[in-house]
Amino acid sequence: MALKIVKGSIDRMFDKNLQDLVRGIRNHKEDEAKYISTCIDEIKQELKQDNIAVKANAVCKLTYLQMLGYDVSWAAFNIVEVMSSSKFTYKRIGYLAASQCFHENTDVIMLTTNQIRKDLSSPNQYDTGVALTGLSCFVTPDLARDLANDIMTLMSHTKPYIRKKAVLIMYKVFLKYPESLRPAFPRLKEKLEDPDPGVQSAAVNVICELARRNPKNYLSLAPLFFKLMTSSTNNWVLIKIIKLFGALTPLEPRLGKKLIEPLTNLIHSTSAMSLLYECVNTVIAVLISLSSGMPNHSASIQLCVQKLRILIEDSDQNLKYLGLLAMSKILKTHPKSVQSHKDLILQCLDDKDESIRLRALDLLYGMVSKKNLMEIVKKLMIHVDKAEGTTYRDELLTKIIDICSQSNYQYITNFEWYISILVELTRLEGTRHGHLIASQMLDVAIRVKAIRVFAVAQMATLLDNAHLLTGNMQRNGICEVLYAAAWICGEFSEHLENPVQTLEAMLRPKVATLPGHIQAVYVQNAAKLFATILKNQEGNTDSTAAQETSQMMIDRLPLFVQSANLEVQERASCILQLVKYIQKLQQKDVEVAEEVSALFAGELNPVAPKAQKKVPVPEGLDLDAWINEPPSESESEDEQPKAIFTKEEPKHSRPRHTEVDEKELARRREARKQEQANNPFYIKASPSSQKVYQEAPGVEHIPVVQIDLSVPLKVPGLPMSDQYVKLEEERRQKERAEKKKKEKKKRKEKRSGRGKKHDSGPESEEDITPAHVVDIVTEEMPENALPSDDDDKDPNDPHKALDIDLDKPLADSEKLPVRSHRAAGAPKSSAEDGEAENATPQEPKKKSSKEKRDKKKDKERDRKRSKEEKKKKKHKHEEKEEDLLGGQAEEPVVQSEEMKEVEAQPTSTSAEEAATVAEAAPAPEAPAGTAADSEPEEPKDTETEESSSKHKKKKQKKEKEEKEKKKKKKHHHHHHHSDGGGEESVQNGTVEEEEPLPPMSNYCLLAENSYIKMVCDIQGNLQDGSQVVVSVIFENKSDSFLKSMEFNVLDSLNSKLQRPEGSGPHDGLTVPFQLPPGVSNEARFVFTVQSIVMPQKLKGTLTFIVKNEDSSTHEKLDFKLHFTCTSYLITTPCYSDAFAKLLESGDLKSSSVRLEGVNMPFHHLLARICFHHHFSVVERIDSCASMYSRSIQGHHVCLLVKTSGQTVSIDAKCDEPTLLGNVLDEIKQTFSQC
């Protein structure tokens, strides 16, 4: 042995450590990949060695390689091995590696549950700390559920170092396992007032993260935070709290009012810029929330703006950046206060820092008014010219367009100017945003009728100079503009100065080099132009001009007919044939112009992008209703007789919807219109736009813009937007002068939807009359469009699940699971399935979570009964599960663990208790049939919400009292367990139970020898009346490695071990894991049984290989499996009235038994029966209780338990006397043992 150690350390001297690896990589710069691959081979060798130090060293090197981008997930199992080392040094290496490369889909994670639990309860706080840190990086939903309780215990650890880590990690646990939030929250809240500032800060941190996503649930904490804010001196905590308040104030303006004062004080007093900045931010949030209610906070706004100005003027770029950021928030509600700092912001546009320039741009977006739009855009255009790098220039371009087009071009007074700007932008080289400019051109030309003449002229010039745009391949993005130009020239061709010239420009051979979709538009619009030209020329006496045009079309179009683009080809050949035909007619002197232009008659109207979405669902139409009823759901369940009566109802109710008569509909429609008319925010269609489609040719009623001719319309050559700035200035002056003369100038402006917005602009806005008063054709919206602003929340947001009311007292169903076992590797949903919950580990001092599981089962059952579909799925799953049982590892079993005072809750309670519980939360013990709809686990249940609102306003104290009360009730309860020992390292902050119940376990010893110990628990399978699941925990007691374990049982006629398909009836099942020394793990085996009325025993053998360093031996262990009748019973809740009916029915045979000398409190007695024999209490009155259970084959078993002194009498009824007799015998035996 000693030699081996020496040998091991010599080996290690030659191993590379991390430093050697790094050095090696640095020395092999030219063939790094090759060197690393040899290193990985070495690491693989090292991982195969037994020496944990070597392994740890290898894992450490792997962590380094992971950073370099190498996938090291193949070593996941070795990482787990290193994690489970007893030495802190190695453990830390293991956890580090795990935190770097484990994730939810790492399958070995499920093997770590036990190890982590062990580390969490380690007496060494750094073991615990390392485990917590690691866990925070790779916690999965399963780990979160299994460890939530342990972590919660650690929140009250004596060491602040552990407390703060435990508090922080709870956030991760909540995210993965939202059910833990409510049970853990009271303690989390406690930690806000922890004596240690670190812990306090962690708690604040967690609550802030939670509240950020679902602020409304945390409003009740505001007073507590307020206190913290005024008392704390820790800037970190203050910043977090102040940020939190920023999230809370929008929901509760009164809170905001209270905040203003302390916050302004802080702003004045603090020297920490970070704190100052956050204060300003929150004050802004408060002001925003108050802006509607309280008018007079201008002082605060001034303070904020003033402080922000200081930040922006600071030479520190970071402060400048943040100042701009905060400024943009103020801008939304108090634009005036910000606008006065326009100079400063424009200055920032010149900053060398791009982040700052972008921020300033954002601000500008909000600062524009009618008055300064031209000026600002002019400045921006200068920047566009100067800008280096396309990204920033593109950003500028989009910003210009955004600024101009915001709120339906609200700030544009002169659209000619805007078109000129757009045309100028087309000269940008290499921009990606050609399509943006194009869509703006289209939009303006379509929606602003007055501008069409001007726009068409500009577009014609663009088309003429198309070669400028397309000359360079790099500028490809911009040629999108030609798409718009061609379309506008075609569609509004009647405004064209010289249509023939434009037509010619559109048919140039060069066009064929444009992208296909643009060519297609060219061809189509050439046809439109052609139609217009024909119409113009036909009036003339000379018909040759028209014929020349046709000839030109015929000459040029073949170019497009040959196009490789199908769309172009198709359109071109179609139009070519058309023109040829027209030419024929022309030659016969037939007038065709009318008919040709009829092809393109009618106007295209813009349709709002969301129009379709906003079509209201007609009354009486239920989109979610089945068109054909799905096939009947209820076949197998017995609770269905009621359906005979209830089924009728839906038939009546559905047609009722549609029966709303015409009158009613008309009345409602009228009312709705009225309401819309009065609602300024409703997007109104122009008065008769609805009818556009009915009266086809009637476009005339779309309000047409009258042009104020104070501005000369024509600007020769390409437009220069600058000219407009000057012109605008002159115009305004003129206007002002005129205005003085006339008291009131009549406006021609028709009222449109945006009209009202004018009023909200800066005061001076009123004075500026738009150059051409423009009416904007509003976009078409369907009648009765729903004014909905769908917030597009991500349905996958993990925080959605955390939207949980925290003020409501805890319901019984919400306790954290203490310890449960699931089939390893099964998906989460399976873990909820009842049959997966079959095992409780045997640890003599530990409590069991059995009842919790029972309860879960009940719930599961309830749910399942109602949902056949689910059930089907489940059956599928069961099959899967069996496979898993045959082939995969079960979760490792707990070795040592501390339990919590928050405990698993009883399955059923006495009637009066049920009443109180039902008040606060959905009663978990609702009978199977009716509980289906209320899904007690669902905290978002409507019922819950109702009660939550009731409770919300109650103060903390009251809540505490209530909890206390509930707790007391729980203590009276028979099923309550408490922790025996193992609490040394843990401080429990809460009240302990008065009458602790001795720990119980259903695991009984199966067999044992010097190598291995087997304990087992036998449970009926809830879903299958002929199955029993045996959970066996194997514990390695030796110093050797146990492998190749095979579990075999000699089948009897009645009971058979389920073996995988293809194996013979005497083959053993391989246990799906190996056992290192001292480790235990659990496996599950499924048996089929035919008759369940008698207990029976099965003989079996476990064979395994014991592997030492130098030898391996074959060993075996015989055992006897005892199937008691109890194991066929399944805890099933039953309501007292159903119970009474059952007894009255007379189908049950009765029997009774008497127990003498039972020396334990009555509730302990009941708890034992419940626990060991799978019963649930139906009702308890003093020293008398009725209990119920059901066998897997559906036999009802009813007990009436009475006690007087030390005598307990049990009267029992069951529809199967043999079964009953056996069960009673077993109960008797249970009590004779103690």
Next chain:
Amino acid sequence: MIKAILIFNNHGKPRLIRFYQYFAEDMQQQIIRETFHLVSKRDDNVCNFLEGGSLIGGSDYKLIYRHYATLYFVFCVDSSESELGILDLIQVFVETLDKCFENVCELDLIFHMDKVHYILQEVVMGGMVLETNMNEIVAQVEVQNRMEKSELCNQN
């Protein structure tokens, strides 16, 4: 929440990466490259915030970084973190490294990535700020280092 912490040198070589959200290794490398690309072209006298790269997060995320001699320390955080606070935190972290390594330089990080991780673990846990008091951090790190030493001594 902090989504990722990256330390790389002036050439983009990673010296420590710590993601608090899972990304596959190749994605991690891509993120490092992109982040390096974004950060390295910025002058030293511009602000230390960058609107998030396209790979991590989205609009809610920011890159907050500091440049020390040959190393970039980059934190990717969401809007629940105070920008200036994180800048301070980076400073605290670097000062802690300086104390633990005695005049820290890039070589220390290169050869002792594991130790840097252990120090970072005392500052940030699971993406949330754990401790900001440098003395406390150093004390905890030292206790653990002593434990490690004694364990290794006992063994040999």
